[in-house]
Amino acid sequence: MAESRNGQVRADSRRNRAAIVTAARAAVAELGDKVSLEQIARLAQVNTRTLFRHFPTKDDLLAAVLEDYFAERVEPVLRRAAADPDPRRALETVLTESTTAFVEQPGVLALISGGARTSGIAPRYLEPLAEILTRARKAGAVRDDLTPDDIPCLVTMLVAGASHAGPDWPRYLALVLDSLPPEAARAPLPPISR
Template sequence: MDAARAVFAEQGPDAPLEAIAERAGVGTRTLYRHFPHKEALVRTALRQTVTERLPPILYRIPDFDPRSAILVVMEAVLAIVERERSVLAAAANPAALTAEIIEPALGPLAELTVRAQAAGTIRGDVTGDDVARVLGLLTNVLWVVPEGDDGWRRYLVLVFDAFGPGAATPLPPP
């Protein structure tokens, strides 16, 4: 997986699997036996990252107030997508894979939204689905800021402020 990430970062999304096999120190046939096509390799690399990086964040969230926890989870997911930008670019459908990255955070975000509303720190007309969809929208910002640039954090803060309870325009029905 590390070899795939490095080759995609260096050569771009069209990097051949042969280059990845060479970097990994395995034969091309061995790579193809485990990953019959690039999409399988990309999915496995993303699944590995999400499995390694997201659970520690999700286990920590009970220590935060719910509003802060929502921001921590959103930031963690966006950081994962940023880290895996080169790998995602190699996918046939990056948007679908990004949705897979977000999926493990959906339940916790929905629970946190309810808790934050109960605490009065999130506007009452926002749903957990709204938070998840906004997170999905924010992943698109990553494609328009330079790679390795934390500029996406600016947009996270701007959009996150819209969840605040003060002086909010009522939302249309979900």
């Protein structure tokens, strides 16, 4: 009987955690990271004590939102791109789908501020991205001076442009994609200062 009760408590805890992360994602989409934990608790239909038991700090909760969104929207793109035999198309897939994911949820992109929130996610994004980019460079599909650090910057730039261009943002994505082949390079890129 105690075992059955413990199983129910664990199930309730998982449900509460999922409800909190779902509510936080919705709140972040609407209000960005300025949303209060009390607002999120109300949306999740839990009390603040329950919220704090799962997420002791706001940064812990926002990191969970990033983790959830990354697992749902970005990791599948990276897996699909890694499996694509065409290295240029693989890189285009990453740029297109990553940009689309963040255009759809600009509040999530705003959460990416480095530090603790992205410490576990960044390597999981950059490592497969580096492999995809290395494959594209070896195939001569992209310029040699493009680095894995350039890709998140390009995505951020495209998402920022989407707020200005609205539904026409794919035009600027096409412009960026056209600049990637070696024959499009008129001069080497300036070195990264770090």
